[in-house]
Amino acid sequence: MRRSVATVSLSGTLRQKLEAIAAAGFDGIELFENDFINFNGKAADLRKITQDLGLGIDLYQPFRDFEASPPAQHLRNLERAERKFDVMQAMGAELVLCCSNTSPLVIDSPELAAEQLHELAERAKQRNLRIGFEALAWGKKTSLYGQAWDIVKRADHPNLGLILDSFHTYSLQDDPAGIADIPGDKIFFLQMADAPLLAMDVLQWARHHRSFPGQGEFDMVSFLEKTLLAGYTGPLSLEIFNDVFRETPNKRTAVDAMRSLLYLESQVRDRLAKAPATDVKAQRALKTIDLFNPPAAPKLSGYSFLEFAADETSAVSLGTMLEQLGFKRVGRHRSKAVVLYRQGDIHMIVNAQPDSFARARFNLHGTSVCALGLRTADPAAAVERATAMMSQRHDSPVGPNELHVPAMIAPGGNLVHFVSSELGDSGLYEADFILEDTAAVPGAGLHRIDHVALGLQLDQLDTWVLFSRAVLGLETGESLELADPFGLIRSRGVANADRSVRLVLNVSMSQRTRTAQTVSRTGGGAVHHIALDCADIFDTVAKLRANGLRFVPISDNYYDDLPTRMDIDPTLLANMRAAGVLYDRSAAGSYLHIYTESFENGLFFEVVQRIDAYDAYGASNAPARMASQAQQQ
Numbered sequence: 001m002r003r004s005v006a007t008v009s010l011s012g013t014l015r016q017k018l019e020a021i022a023a024a025g026f027d028g029i030e031l032f033e034n035d036f037i038n039f040n041g042k043a044a045d046l047r048k049i050t051q052d053l054g055l056g057i058d059l060y061q062p063f064r065d066f067e068a069s070p071p072a073q074h075l076r077n078l079e080r081a082e083r084k085f086d087v088m089q090a091m092g093a094e095l096v097l098c099c100s101n102t103s104p105l106v107i108d109s110p111e112l113a114a115e116q117l118h119e120l121a122e123r124a125k126q127r128n129l130r131i132g133f134e135a136l137a138w139g140k141k142t143s144l145y146g147q148a149w150d151i152v153k154r155a156d157h158p159n160l161g162l163i164l165d166s167f168h169t170y171s172l173q174d175d176p177a178g179i180a181d182i183p184g185d186k187i188f189f190l191q192m193a194d195a196p197l198l199a200m201d202v203l204q205w206a207r208h209h210r211s212f213p214g215q216g217e218f219d220m221v222s223f224l225e226k227t228l229l230a231g232y233t234g235p236l237s238l239e240i241f242n243d244v245f246r247e248t249p250n251k252r253t254a255v256d257a258m259r260s261l262l263y264l265e266s267q268v269r270d271r272l273a274k275a276p277a278t279d280v281k282a283q284r285a286l287k288t289i290d291l292f293n294p295p296a297a298p299k300l301s302g303y304s305f306l307e308f309a310a311d312e313t314s315a316v317s318l319g320t321m322l323e324q325l326g327f328k329r330v331g332r333h334r335s336k337a338v339v340l341y342r343q344g345d346i347h348m349i350v351n352a353q354p355d356s357f358a359r360a361r362f363n364l365h366g367t368s369v370c371a372l373g374l375r376t377a378d379p380a381a382a383v384e385r386a387t388a389m390m391s392q393r394h395d396s397p398v399g400p401n402e403l404h405v406p407a408m409i410a411p412g413g414n415l416v417h418f419v420s421s422e423l424g425d426s427g428l429y430e431a432d433f434i435l436e437d438t439a440a441v442p443g444a445g446l447h448r449i450d451h452v453a454l455g456l457q458l459d460q461l462d463t464w465v466l467f468s469r470a471v472l473g474l475e476t477g478e479s480l481e482l483a484d485p486f487g488l489i490r491s492r493g494v495a496n497a498d499r500s501v502r503l504v505l506n507v508s509m510s511q512r513t514r515t516a517q518t519v520s521r522t523g524g525g526a527v528h529h530i531a532l533d534c535a536d537i538f539d540t541v542a543k544l545r546a547n548g549l550r551f552v553p554i555s556d557n558y559y560d561d562l563p564t565r566m567d568i569d570p571t572l573l574a575n576m577r578a579a580g581v582l583y584d585r586s587a588a589g590s591y592l593h594i595y596t597e598s599f600e601n602g603l604f605f606e607v608v609q610r611i612d613a614y615d616a617y618g619a620s621n622a623p624a625r626m627a628s629q630a631q632q633q
């Protein structure tokens, strides 16, 4: 499909936006009128710039408050339209978006709306231009695509068609099913916009909180599917009004935009491919439209390792903390200053090799996680999926007899390695490490990485949600807001289907929280804490305390309050109070957990025990931790 994006969706000057859009591989743009009005150049200059960049101006927009106007206003509207047509012809734009009337002057008459739009279309025809009519969700008389289509049908002019925008349909909880029955050649343009589900005024929602498909909660796949079933073959475009995107570096936004369309196309393609051979519309769409078809998202089967970037000094202090956590140093790398720690099925690599990727990360971010290893059956296919979805692959230098582990760069710059699940527990390490000890390490009973929590900058959250879904094939959990003593933290879990890989994405809405301070120190996208799973948290915590590991203390008041919120076994409560363990419960199960003190004031660990099918992260207890950390500082 031809792929477009509205200039309003990115930050920067018009020229910078166009360069970012072209660099991400788009075919065209929706030119937002304000971008042109404030552009220091003529329409012909813009035509030249877009042509040089290989971009078409697929849509000029918006033209407001036109249909069903009182007669005097209508004459002024036609005059206004002629001036827009002048500009469009000079820049080489052929289609203008006319959005439904929001003026109090509008007359409640679809007949008049059709008559006036017919007249506008006739004038457009004189200049070889076309008009697309879009229902704004807050249009005074026309707010649904069905109403807009009724008017377009009545107007019956070849130069007048319909423009669809998924936001307006879903924000009013309208059903897109009827789109499939509209003749495809009367749909002139398609704008896709996703959004989080928010209970707020629809205009504010639309102007500030839209997101790229795959970042929000609307059913983007069905909307595009219905439009293709109608027989639409025009551009697939993104029109995203979002306050955060207005400040996000536009090269990243443009990549997110393209990733979003590629992901959406691939999902719709999969859906259409499942339609029966007798579904004529689906078969026609598959035959006539070239939808992106990447390798499937990887099936992940757990964490293989975490790798820390360190220097000579912090490698020693981090090693001490890992040993207090029950890890054992089991090997060193054949050719590099890299040490392997193990406990249960958990592998931690501490990399202090000068002149390495890890050292570059250390120099930027301090002692921090610089790579995740994820197990999957087909690492090469996983990296192909990643590059198809616009992530960059990364090939580390490989020494003699060392294994090549395919990797890609995650948003923010850390690496994700894909480790073949066939290698088993030690396979990866036998090649690259001189193993000093191959016996199992029961340690303190930690046996698996439960989740890895990231601290993100505000503008990295949507990027990560889309990356998690499109590149890693993860599912998103609910978005929660947690109270830190110095502001709100927004937190969202993402996980694979069998929950063997879980990430938690945390963003501070305030500059003053501890999370915000860590994020600003690390540049964002860094691992904020690592949760390790055990079978008996009281036994494990006792062992860890005996090793000298310190935990964030929890107020006695917390344990006094807990039984007022839920029924809880008194013995369990007493054990939790004695051990400093926190508790959460859902319909599916329960969760016992405790947080360690931080390493060098940043990263910390969480010890967790999941009971039954509990599927969350103890978010209701995060304020207890954050308040305690603040009181310790």
Ligand SMILES: O=C(O)c1ccc(O)c(O)c1
Residues within 6 Å of the ligand: 061, 062, 097, 099, 134, 136, 165, 191, 206, 207, 239
């Ligand atoms: O918010 C608006 O005014 C506006 C303008 C043009 C559009 O296509 C749209 O969806 C919204």
Ligand SMILES: [Mg+2]
Residues within 6 Å of the ligand: 134, 165, 191, 239
């Ligand atoms: Mg729109």
